[in-house]
Each structure stands twice: as structure tokens, then as C-alpha cells.
Amino acid sequence: MLLKIVQAGDPVLRQVARPLSAKEIGGREIRELIEAMKETMRDAPGLGLAAPQVGHSLQLAVIEDRPEYTKDASADVLAERERKPVPFHVIINPKLTLLNEPSVEFFEGCLSVSGFMAVVPRARRVHVECLDEHGKKKVIEAGGWYARILQHEIDHLNGTLYLDRMHTRTLSTLENYNRYWKDKKTDEIRSLFVR
Ligand code: ZN
Numbered sequence: 001m002l003l004k005i006v007q008a009g010d011p012v013l014r015q016v017a018r019p020l021s022a023k024e025i026g027g028r029e030i031r032e033l034i035e036a037m038k039e040t041m042r043d044a045p046g047l048g049l050a051a052p053q054v055g056h057s058l059q060l061a062v063i064e065d066r067p068e069y070t071k072d073a074s075a076d077v078l079a080e081r082e083r084k085p086v087p088f089h090v091i092i093n094p095k096l097t098l099l100n101e102p103s104v105e106f107f108e109g110c111l112s113v114s115g116f117m118a119v120v121p122r123a124r125r126v127h128v129e130c131l132d133e134h135g136k137k138k139v140i141e142a143g144g145w146y147a148r149i150l151q152h153e154i155d156h157l158n159g160t161l162y163l164d165r166m167h168t169r170t171l172s173t174l175e176n177y178n179r180y181w182k183d184k185k186t187d188e189i190r191s192l193f194v195r
Contacts, residue, residue: 003040003054005111008161010055013112017050017057017157019093025135030060034090034133037062045069046111047086048149050156053112061153064088065145077183081106082124082144091140094130096154098123102165105189107181108152109174110162117177118166119189122148167193 006012024030033056041049041062047069050061065086070078078084102121109117126147128140142150152162170192172181181189 001036001039002043003036005040005044005049005053005114006055008113008163010112012052012055012057013156013161014159015052015057016159017052017059019059020131022135025092025131025133031133033058034060034062038064038088044111048153049111050153052156052159059093059157061091061094061157062088063091063146063149063153065149074183080185084144084146086146086149090133091128091138091150091153092131092133092135094128094150094154094157096150097127098151099125099127102151104148105167105186106148107170107172107177107189108148108162109177110152112156113161113163115174117172117174117181118162118168119170119193120148120152120162120166122151126150128154169193 020030037049037054040054041064047065048061048063051058063086067085070083100123102123104124105119105121107117108120124147125143128150130138132138140150
């Protein structure tokens, strides 16, 4: 089942989501929500989807970076972004630790800020402690683009959007992003906001 993705301005995106209990995690409602979020993320398509984006103020997000999403990107672009495929997985009640300053600057977008992109500084490496969909404890050490996805999704669970962290001068429509900025190197992107 495809869920409706709420857009910026919806109060649910600004709430701190509540943690899931052990009992809820195994339950049918959450299993069905996870399945629907997976379908909705793939349909969009997106690299992640947090429960608040589909109207549920819960500490739950799904993540997946499929090889087909980058099949047209050059090796250079993927290497600079440190972007590699990430298999589908679920994070519940995550605790995020940034292992570096947020200084890696690339464009990112959000399914809840439809039609726009902006440059957002993110930490290159992160440490995440969370539960998986079975309630099992999981530790994730991530770098590069995957670390960016985790920071973006966990921000959603705390009521934060990339708009709060972006370099405001870089806000671009999706059309102009594809036209001017899509495959640019960091140096060229920096020319947009460093003056
Ligand atoms: Zn988002």
C-alpha cells in the first residue's frame, strides 16, 4: 500500500517522534507500517523514509540505496560522494553520534520538500545505535553517502528538516539542480555559497 508523504508545513514533521516499545516492534501494526513505508520509498523513489513523513510520529525509518539509482552516475561523482549501494533496512529508536564535524557539502533533497534541493553540510562518519525490525540491538558505523542518509532520516525523527541545516543560498528547484548542479564537484558547488 502506498502512503501519502506529507509536505513541509505539516506539524508532524516538526514534532519529536516517540520511541517504539518492545511490544509494538513485533506487532502487526508496525510490521504493516514498515512494509508500506518500504513500498512508498521505492515508489517515490527515495533513499530513506521516516515515519513522520507518512504522518506517524514514531522513531522509525527505512533506508535503501539501490544500485539502479546510480547506474547513470560517473565513477568520479560516486567516488567523491562516497556513494555505494545500501541494502534495505529498518532503524528504530536510533541514537546518532557524529564522528566528525559536519563539513561534507553536497546537494540533498527530501520527499517532504518536494521539488527542491540544497547543499547541506554533513558529517562524513557516524555511529548509530538502534533496534532493527525484530527489536534486536544493532550498531551501524557508516561513512560517506550512507552517513548522510542516516543523518537526514534521524533528523526527521527529531523534528528537523534539511532546510534547517542547508546553505540557504544554494536552494534550487529540482529542474535547475538537474540542469546546473547534478554532477558538479564540491569546489564548483562551493562557488554557489562561498563569497
Ligand atoms: Zn527527508
